[in-house]
Amino acid sequence: MKKRKGLKIFLGIIGGLLAAVILFVAGFLIFGSATTLKVQDRAPVEISGDVSAAVSIDEPVTLMTWNVGYGALDEREDCYWDGGVGVYGESAEVVQENIDAIKAEIRSTNPDVLFVQELDVNSKRSYYIDELGSFRDDFGSAYNSTFAPNFKAGCVPLPITSPTGRVEAGISTFSKYSVSDAERIQLPIPFSYPMNLFNLKRCLLINRIPIENSDKELVLINLHLEAYDDGDGKAKQLAMLMDILQEEYDKGNYVIAGGDFNQTFSTADYAKYPDLGIWDCPVIDAESYPDFSFVMDDATPTCRSLCKPYSDADKTDFQYYMIDGFVVSGNVTINSLETLDKGFKNTDHNPVVMSIALNK
Numbered sequence: 001m002k003k004r005k006g007l008k009i010f011l012g013i014i015g016g017l018l019a020a021v022i023l024f025v026a027g028f029l030i031f032g033s034a035t036t037l038k039v040q041d042r043a044p045v046e047i048s049g050d051v052s053a054a055v056s057i058d059e060p061v062t063l064m065t066w067n068v069g070y071g072a073l074d075e076r077e078d079c080y081w082d083g084g085v086g087v088y089g090e091s092a093e094v095v096q097e098n099i100d101a102i103k104a105e106i107r108s109t110n111p112d113v114l115f116v117q118e119l120d121v122n123s124k125r126s127y128y129i130d131e132l133g134s135f136r137d138d139f140g141s142a143y144n145s146t147f148a149p150n151f152k153a154g155c156v157p158l159p160i161t162s163p164t165g166r167v168e169a170g171i172s173t174f175s176k177y178s179v180s181d182a183e184r185i186q187l188p189i190p191f192s193y194p195m196n197l198f199n200l201k202r203c204l205l206i207n208r209i210p211i212e213n214s215d216k217e218l219v220l221i222n223l224h225l226e227a228y229d230d231g232d233g234k235a236k237q238l239a240m241l242m243d244i245l246q247e248e249y250d251k252g253n254y255v256i257a258g259g260d261f262n263q264t265f266s267t268a269d270y271a272k273y274p275d276l277g278i279w280d281c282p283v284i285d286a287e288s289y290p291d292f293s294f295v296m297d298d299a300t301p302t303c304r305s306l307c308k309p310y311s312d313a314d315k316t317d318f319q320y321y322m323i324d325g326f327v328v329s330g331n332v333t334i335n336s337l338e339t340l341d342k343g344f345k346n347t348d349h350n351p352v353v354m355s356i357a358l359n360k
Contacts, residue, residue, distance in 0.1 A: 028155075028157070029194055029197070031154055031155070032153065032154065032155070032194065032197035032198065033197060034154070035152070035153060035154025035155070036152060036153055036154075036196075036197045036198075037149055037150070037151065037152035037153075037201050039186045039201050039203070040184075040186065041185070041186050042183060042184070042185050042186070043183065043184045044181075044182070044183055044184075045146045045147070045148055045182035045183055045184050045205065046146070046147075046182075047144055047145075047146055047179050047182050048136060048140065048144065048145045048146070049136075049140050049141075049143055049144040049145055050144075051142070051143060051144045051175070051176060051177065051178050051179075052178050053176060053177050053178060054177060054178060054209075054210055054211065054212040055177045055209055055210075055211055055212065055218050055358070056211070056212045056213075056358075057211065057212070057213075057214065057358050057359075057360050058357050058358065058359075058360065059357065059358070060335060060355055060356070060357055061112045061113065061218075061355070061356050061357070061358075062109075062110070062111045062112045062113070062353065062354070062355050063111055063112065063113040063114075063115070063256065063258060063326065063353070063354045063355075063356065064106065064109055064111035064113070064114050064115070064351055064352070064353045064354075065114075065115040065116075065117075065222075065258040065259050065260075065324055065325075065326070065351065065352050066102065066106070066114075066115070066116055066117070066324075066347075066349060066350075066351035066352075067116075067117040067118050067224070067259075067260045067303075067324060067347065067348075067349035068098075068099070068102050068116055068117070068118055068119060068131070068346075068347050068349075069098075069118050069346075069347035069348050069349060070089075070095075070118045070119065070120040070123065070125060070126045070131065070169060071089060071095040071096070071098040071099040071102075071120070071126050071129065071131055071346075071347075072088060072089030072090075072095050072098070072125055072126050073089075073306065073347050073348040074089075074090075074094070074098050074344075074345060074346050074347060075309065075310040075311040075343070075344050075345050075346075076090060076309050076310075076311050077089070077090070077306070077309060077348075078306050078307060078308045078309050079306035079348075080158070080159050080164075081228065081306075082279070082305065082306035082307060083278065083305070083306065083307035084306055084307050084308055085159075087125055087159065087162050087163075087164050088124065088125045088126075088127070088162075089125065089126055089127065091127070092127035092129060095126045095127055095129055096129060096134075097346075098346040098347065099129070099131055099134055099135075101345070101346045102346050102347065103134070103135065103138050103139075105340070105342065105351065106139075106351075107138070109340070109351070109353055111353065112175070112176045112177065113173070113174070113175050113176070113177075113220060114139075114143070114173065114174040114175075115171070115173055115220075115222040115258045115259050116135065116171060116172045116173070116174070116222075117171045117222070117223075117224040117259055117260045118169060118171075118224070118260075119131050119132050119135065119147075119169060119170060119171065119172050120132075120167075120168065120169045121133070121147075121149075121168050121169065121170070122166065122168040123165075123166060123167045123168055123169055124164065124165035124166045124167070125164055125165070125167065128166075132147055132170075132172055135172065135174070139174050142176060143174040143175055143176055144174070144175045144176075144177070144178060144179040144207075145172060145173065145174045145175075146172065146173050146179065146182040146205060146207055147170055147171070147172045147205075148170050148171055148172075148184040148203050148204075148205040148222075149168070149169070149170040149184075149203075150169065150170045150171060150200050150201055150202050150203050150224065151167050151168070151169040151170065151199075151200045151201070152167065152168045152169075153166070153167050153197065153198050154166055156198045157198065158198075171203070171205050171222050171223070171224055171259070172205070172222070173205055173207050173220060173222045175207060175209060175220065177209045177218070178209065178210065179207045179208065179209055180208050180209065180210050180217075181207075181208040182205070182206065182207050182208070183205075183206045184203050184204070184205060184206075185203060185204040185206060185240075185244070186201065186203050187202045187203055187204060187225070187226075187236075187237040187240055187241075188233060188236040188237055188240060189201055189202075189233070190226060190229040190230075190232060190233025190236070191229070191233075199228070200224075200226075202223075202224060202225060202226055202237065203223075204221050204222070204223050204241065204244070204257075205221070205222040205223070206219065206220070206221050206222075206244075207219075207220040207221075207222075208220075211254070211358065216251075216252050216253050216254065217253045217254070218253070218254045218256070218358065219248045219253050219254065219255045219256070220256055220257075220258075221241070221244070221245070221255070221256070221257035221258070222257075222258065222259050223241065223257060223258070223259040223260070223261070224259050224260045224262075225237050225238065225241075225259075225260070225261050225262050225263065226262060227262045231282060234262065234263060234282055238261075238263070238284065241257060241327075242289055242292075245257060245289075245292060245327065245329065246289075246291065248329075249291055249292075249329045249330070249331070252331075253329075254329060254331055254332050254358050255292075255327075255328070255329040255332075256326060256327070256328050256329070256332065256356070257326065257327040258325065258326040258327070258352075258354075259324065260303075260323060260324050260349065261284070261323050261324070261325065262281075262282075262323050263281065263282045263283065263284050263323060264281050264282070264283050264284070264296065264321065264322045264323055265283070265284050265286055265294040265295070265296050265322075265325060266283055266284060266285050266286045266287065266294070267286045267293075267294050267295065267296070268296040268297075268298040268322050268325075269298045270283065270298065270321075270322055272298055273301055273319070273320040273321065273322070274319075275319065276305075276317075276318075276319040278305045278307055278319040279305065279319065279321075281321050281323065289327075291329065291330050292327050292328060292329055292330065293327070293328045293330070293332075293334060294325070294326075294327050295325055295326050295327075295328065295334060295337050295354065296322045296324070296325035296337075296339075296352070297322075297325075297337050297338055297339040297352060298322055299338075299339065300338075300339040300340075300341045300350060301320035301321055301322055301339070301350065302321065302322050302323055302324035302325070302339050302349055302350050302352060303320070303321040303322075303323050303324065303348060303349050303350070304318050304319070304320055304321075304344050304348055305318050305319040305320075305321075306348055310344050310348075322339075324339075324349060324350070324351075324352050325352055326352070326354050328356065331358065331359045332356050332357070332358060332359065333356060333357045333358075333359055334354060334355075334356055335355040335356060335357060336353075336354065336355045337352070337353070337354045337355075338352070338353050338354075339351070339352050339353075340352070340353060
C-alpha cells in the first residue's frame with residue numbers, strides 16, 4: 001500500500017509539473033501573439049517634418065544608406081545571432097555614444113536622402129533608448145522623415161541564458177525633399193508559427209517625391225532583407241522588390257532602392273574578401289534585371305562578421321562582406337559611389353554614399 005501511495009504521489013508531482021510547463025508555454029505563446037508586430041500587406045506611413053523643397057531633373061542628389069546596428073554593435077561587441085554570445089550594448093551610455101557618433105558622421109556627409117536600418121525605438125538590447133526620436137531631434141528641421149517597423153516582440157526568449165527581451169525597431173528614411181506619400185509594404189515572411197512571433201517581419205519603406213515640372217516621381221525604397229533564413233525567404237523578398245521596381249520604372253518614374261540586402265551583387269568583386277565559412281553570402285545576378293544598375297563599392301567592405309569583438313583582434317581573422325548598396329533604374333545617372341571606411345567603430349556596417357542625377 002505504501003509503495004502504491006508513493007507512486008501515486010510521484011505521478012501526481014510529475015503531472016503537476018507537466019501541467020505547469022504546458023500552461024507556461026501556452027501563456028508565453030499567447031503573450032507572444034499579443035505583443036508581436038501586426039502587419040498589413042500595404043499600409044500608409046506618417047510623414048514627419050515640414051520640408052517643401054522639390055527635386056529637379058539633372059540636379060545632383062546625394063544618398064546615404066547605413067545599418068546602425070541599433071547603437072549596440074560597435075567594435076567591442078559580438079552578437080549571439082551571428083555566432084557570438086552578446087545580446088546587449090555595453091551600457092546605455094555607450095549605445096548613446098554610438099548613436100551620437102553615427103549622427104555626427106551623417107551631419108558631416110550631409111546627404112539629401114538617408115536610409116537607416118536597425119533603428120530601435122523601445123528595446124531592451126539598446127536600453128530602451130528612443131533612437132528614432134534622437135535622429136528626428138537632430139535632423140527633423142532639415143528633413144522629412146518616415147519610419148516603418150519591422151521588429152516588435154514583447155520578449156524574444158533567446159539566448160536562454162540571457163534573453164533578448166523586448167524589441168521594437170525598424171527602418172527610417174530622411175529626405176531633404178518634400179515627401180508626398182509614404183507606404184510600408186510587407187515582404188514575404190519565411191518563418192512559420194511560433195518562430196514568426198519572435199523574428200523580424202521585414203518590409204519595404206517607400207517614399208514618393210514629386211519632381212519639379214514633371215508628372216513623374218522619384219521613388220525611394222529603403223530595405224533590410226532577410227538574414228537568418230535558408231535562402232528561400234531572401235529569394236522571395238528580392239523577387240517582390242524587383243517586381244515593384246519594374247512596375248514603377250514602367251510608369252516612367254525614377255527609382256532607387258537602397259539598404260542592407262544581406263546579399264552581394266554579381267557586379268561587385270566579392271572575391272576580394274575570402275569566404276572563411278562564417279556565413280555564406282548569396283549573390284544577386286544583376287544581369288537578370290537589365291533595366292537596373294546594381295551598385296556596391298568593392299574597395300571597402302560594408303559589413304564585418306560578428307562572431308567575436310573587433311577591437312584588439314586580428315583583423316585578418318574576420319569575414320568581410322559587401323551587402324549594403326543601391327539598385328538604380330535606367331533613367332538615373334550614377335555620378336559617384338563610395339563606402340566610407342569607418343573601421344566598424346560604432347556599428348558592424350560601414351555607410352555607403354552615392355551621388356546621382358535624374359535623366360531628362
